[in-house]
Amino acid sequence: MWKNYFKIAVKNLLKRKLYAGINVFGLATAIACFILLSLYLENEWTYDRWYKNVTELYRLRMDYGEKGEKPVQTALTPNILATAIKDQPEIEKVVRVYHRDVSIRYEDKNWNEKRFLYADAPFFQLFSFPLKSGNAATVLSGPDMVVISASMAKKYFGDTDPVGKILLINGKRSYQVTGVAADAPSNTHLKFDFVASYSTLQLKEYWGSANYYTYVQVQHPAQLESLQASLTALARQQLSDEELNSGASLNFVPERMADIHLHSVAADVTEEKGDMRYNYIFALIGGMLLVIACVNFMNLATARSTERSREVGVRKALGAQRGQLFWQFMMESALLTGIALGIGLLLAKLLLPAFNQLADVHLQMGGTSGYRLYLVLVIVFFLVSFVTGIYPALFLSGFRPVQVLKGSQTATPQGRGIRQSLVVFQFAASIFFIICTLVVQQQMQYIQHKKLGLDRSEVLALNGFKADAQVLEAFKGRLLQLSGVTHVTASAESPVDIQGGYSIDHIEGRPASYALNINALPIEKDYLKTLGINLLSGEDLTHADIADILKEPSEERAYHFFLNETAVKKLGWTPEAAVGKRMMLNGRQGTVKGVMKDFHFTSMKSKIEPIVVFPEYDWFQQIYIKTGGSDKQQVIAAIGALWKEVQPATPFDYHFLDDDFNRMYKSEYRVGAVLGVFATLVMIVSCLGLLGLAALTTQQRTREIGIRKVLGASVTNVVAMLSKDFIRLVVIALVLAVPIAWYAGHNWLNAFAYHASLSMWLFVAAGALAIVVALLTVSLQSLKTATMNPVKSLRAE
């Protein structure tokens, strides 16, 4: 019997190629997307959950607030914290991690490496990253030791054994390779290429600067409460009575390792943080596509009911029971689903590299979690077969033979209402995703074109500059002689993403205890000029000002500060009155030299906060070069040649400021791109369903159309008549989708302190697109029927 069901199912599919094609193609597309998005989500949800002792692993967060302000949460902690807690009874092990970019030389090869970590000795014991060679307990046990990843071993040493080889770091110190680790998997926030021993850094331990991640392994997860109590007590000790009285607060909070990627407020170590919202969006898209493809299936199956009712009637008259017919139809949907699943799987395999690029991930199929995917696919197979089969099977097997067999075909297509509701649902979903895509893209446009208050265009950034003021001056002078270079400056951080947290106090006209949390950035003399930051009051820096801050020892220096408008407002000054005021920035005594017009120095997600920039030549990491006009490649080549002379130990590594800027919105770009592709797919699969439905409807109305044409209807009349019904459905879908999309878009935009407004044209565009696409789909079929010779269609009756 089953063999026969199968045979009949195959025949039915072959007989109706358009119908089967639409179903298989739609379902295969949906399944392929489902697989890709499942892989993505699986990666997200297994982030940092795979370490052997994951339940005992925590990262300590620091919550620090001044004078009653809401504490700022950061993952960076002082380096002394680890020393202070390592003897607590709850603690098994503590590891500090410090991330920095370095340049590495091996023999004549020279690279800049961005995924370089310094970590305490038990790093490979705490985190179960497998080591290919070396002993986890000893690989980082002393200074100048480094463990490299397998791909780095290949890059630097080819096929020779890296253990024992010497790498020159930043042109100064030599590190010995003590071990090779397997490449970090895609689901860890500690993606490293190099892990060097923390003891190499020989850093003074103190509470004053928070630049280190502190990871702990507790002896037992149940001890979390007592650990928190000790941490709170420890933090309390670090605040003076004076600070406490002014309302300052400090605390350290353990965050579960598994929660860091998606739930921690603080960023990940070597990459941007995950975002739960986007995971929900991707899950929604994956599920939705599958549902829409299933809907196509159900719609087409029931729309064909007239065609199949005769078969049902005959079979019943021949002795078929309802149950037998039910299973026959179920078999058909199972067969279709099976074929679609096969094609979908193949499609997913083929598209995985493209998806990896689109979503900026490195997913593999059938990797560590292969069996889980296949388990999900088996479930999907049964679920989709069941869902797509059950309604048509019940519906079709329920036909009463006499209705069907009596004379002519009196059985009219049934379930029209349900079919129409399903089409409305599909198009509502399509329109919703299209609007979401447009909202994201509009915001990205807004960010790109928003006046930042600083000019980031054509600014070249050179990484890894290390030299004193004199060398810098000389280098600057030679750079400025190149044609195409207009300004040159230097700084410690990218001007579009300034993170440094400082505070100012001892402010003229304020009590001594008053302090203001502020972002700060050391700059070079021509910084404001190079980046086009405007001054509201005061003067730009002069050579005399620079001489003031180059004095040694540093106690004799007189600093010059530039505050932004927001900072000045917070201090209760006007821009003019601010100039010349005395203040102290983390121990630096100086006066306000000028007030800058507000500019965006970090992501648009945050409001502009107070910032101070000040000349200080000890920290520069990057050279910024404003280029203009002429051939860019030539300018870069010339700069590169100069760099080789001045900084022979460091590779010439440059990027544009625009890249820094765009990187801040990486996850938004990514979600925009993914959303765009999948919204298109949702639309296409919906249209496929519509195409099939239109084909069937027009086919069923052939006779009516023939009669109408005989009575004098034109082709246009007929097409309009046939298309009208479908367009009405799309319009209803539009009405339903718009409020939901508005709400979602509104919420998403609100995460940005600065955002585009939701404009009407967006909704109009999405609606128009949906209607045009639907119209094209439908009219193709309508036109075919409408131009048929009426005599033919009537005779066919």
Add this chain to the structure above:
Amino acid sequence: MIELQKISKHYPVGFGKNEILKDVDLTIREGEFVSIMGPSGSGKSTLLHILGLLEEPSAGQYLFQGERVDKMNEKKRTQLHRGAIGFVFQAYHLIDELTVYENIETPLLYKNLSGSERKSKVADVLDRFNMVAKKDLFPNQLSGGQQQLVGIARAIVAEPRVILADEPTGNLHSDQAKVIMELFKQLNDQDKITIVQVTHSDLNATYGNRIIQIRDGYIQG
């Protein structure tokens, strides 16, 4: 074999009802060849459908082989379809997707016969109807008469006690009709299959041994 007692059938139409059959009493004995005749709309097809258990009467009793079937549930009714009743339709109603062979095989599938049994039974019927050469063709590759032959082959393959034929030659020209009617005659004579046909044609009716006239829902005479 078949006994109808005071069978009525009506459909609701608007607020009233459309009476198709009124108090029909009818007995058909085993081995009879009965022709039901009457003008269009007289209720003959409905009568046939009730006989074939495709429709339930609104009132009255129906005994098939001495068993009351008018109140049977669908499952039991299906059992009867499979074992005892074969249908032949005016429009043949072959399944377009299946070959001649498969069409004939279908009732046997629903009787849960084994593969080899099905094979031999279908082969017998094909042989008997001289259609072995056509067994792999699809219905639309056959003429109307040939299609109806397949329809009859399909009706008898499960060896029913009675064949119900609804204007079996209605779509055929006279030469083809003659072949079909002679086949019915032969099945009635040789195989002792009871045959009930609905027909408009006086000529066709002569093949049978009893004519039932129906008019406005009543059996005449």
